[in-house]
Amino acid sequence: MKKAWQIACIVSIITGIIMLVSSFAYPYKDRLGPGPGFFPFWLSLIVIVLSLALFLQTTFSKAPPYGSGSPLPNQIGAKSILIILIAMAICTGLIEFLGFRISLFLFLFFLPFFLGARSLVINLIFALIGSFGVFHVFYYWLKVPLPMGILGL
């Protein structure tokens, strides 16, 4: 956990530095008072200072602020998390191209399958309700615009 906190602090310091440097692109002051660069400048400066303080506390303090658990997922969790993230990435990539119904149908059919639900009939019913059924309710009844894709589906 110590390493995870140290990494988080370093990422935070880097983010702060990037924002600090970027804030110079905006005027700090203008004719009326503080400009668009004023708030980001001070904010990023405070982020850098606090991240550094937390890094030092994490590294050297006798009473470390972090807990005892592991920051890494267990084996079952890691596999499932990866499956979900890949499924969401594919679905996000396809949704405008294939449309809501087709892409969500594929998402809802295959994701349960890869998570361990192997009944194809139940998966099919679940995917149909979740994609075509939900689309019908939101698009036609609730008038929420959803992508149709190249097939008009």
Next chain:
Amino acid sequence: MEALQCWIQGFSVATLPINLLYAFIGCVLGTLIGVLPGLGPAAGTAILIPITFNLDPIGAIIMLAAIYYGAMYGGTITSVLVNVPGEAASVITCLDGYQMAKKGRAGPALGIAAIGSFIGGTFATFALMVVSLPLADFALKFGPPEVFALLVVGLSLVTGLSGRSILAALLMTLFGLMLAMIGMDPVRGAPRFTLGIPPLYDGVGFVPVVMGLFGVGEILLSMESPVVEVIKTKISDLFPKKEEWRVSAAAIGRGTLIGFFLGLIPGVGAIIPTFVAYVVEKKVSKHPEKFGTGVIEGVASPETANNSYANGAMIPLLTLGIPGSPTLAVLMGAFIIHGLTPGPFLFKERPDVVWGLIASFYLGNIILLILNLPLVGFWAKLLEIRYQYLYPGILLFCILGAYSLNQSIFDVGVMVVFGVLGYIFRKIDWPLAPTILALILGPMMERALRTSLEMSGGDLSILVTRPISAVLLIIAVIVLISPAIRLIGQKAGKD
């Protein structure tokens, strides 16, 4: 007299059949969100915002608010039957609720939770009606320095009361403020930190961020131990025994007051009132050693505090425009999406919305009591849905909600990225609530600070020379340094 007219107006709006229907739908959806593990009230409310796009603002807000306090009710069922809180505020209910269920007394545990929640919620709503008008009038006197100081207090409280490390919590607050910097400068209207990406000109949407951090992130975390075991018990005899009523009545009274008063403090969040109520109950009990073994007051008090808090926390949101928790931040966002800005001006500009909403809380509490007592068996059945279908189903609504907000695939991507971040932050135990509150309050805070400095010609002393802002800033400093003072005190005690 003015208050009475407002109340009458509120009830005339809330009792319209269509608004009653919205309150009912909100209560059902909220209970569902509360019951299902892996979907908390913040993400649940955010996901359901698209449902309200084509509703009129009053109906939309009534429904979303009902989802919010409905989820508070629903979370109890999961805590009692599965020993997993359906939403974070029900954590403490697991201690005695689950033990009661193991002894075959799930019915009275759920019954007293529903009755306590009803009493707590109703009292807090009544107090909300009495307090909100004078408080909104007072808040109208606030200028930019006072608004800035108030926002600093809100963020300090949520920071000071979050997580194991004040520095980590502060960084999470600042992370939210940094995200809020992306998009149009709130004073001059110039684009900042947009990296040339057109969707970022409108800023990072808080709805995809909430769905990511609290929805997707929670599901990813749940995948590490996805199977939940529901206690096989017959849920009958929802009403407690005579002796249990006696101890529960006092516990409900204390829980109501604790929840309501903590709800008034922006940033406290929904978890703390339940813990305070539980600790107080244990302290005043004649048999504190029995807590954790299945005593009914260990369920009654925190559950009452939970709902009393939920309604009490509407006071800072409605009168000052400051959300006290991530779910209320989502609700505030929903107000804005529907063209309404919570705060003192809303009482003047749209009294129908404010008073209609407040009156709907009464009706919502009655609806929830009806939904919870006879239908508790039905809600418990939902816990048996296999996670392989439950989590993809929740993700479907996350994708739908994120996309439909701006018809933007970019927002879905933002949600996925923040889902991963939410998972990482949970794993390393950095609090998420400060980020959400800072994201939504950031533009207001920057605007208030810069306008204050414009007023004073760049002199920062304007923040400390005006009495209200000075007092508020002192409170913020005390909140932020109190962990350090406590630490020094503990060390001195040891020495």
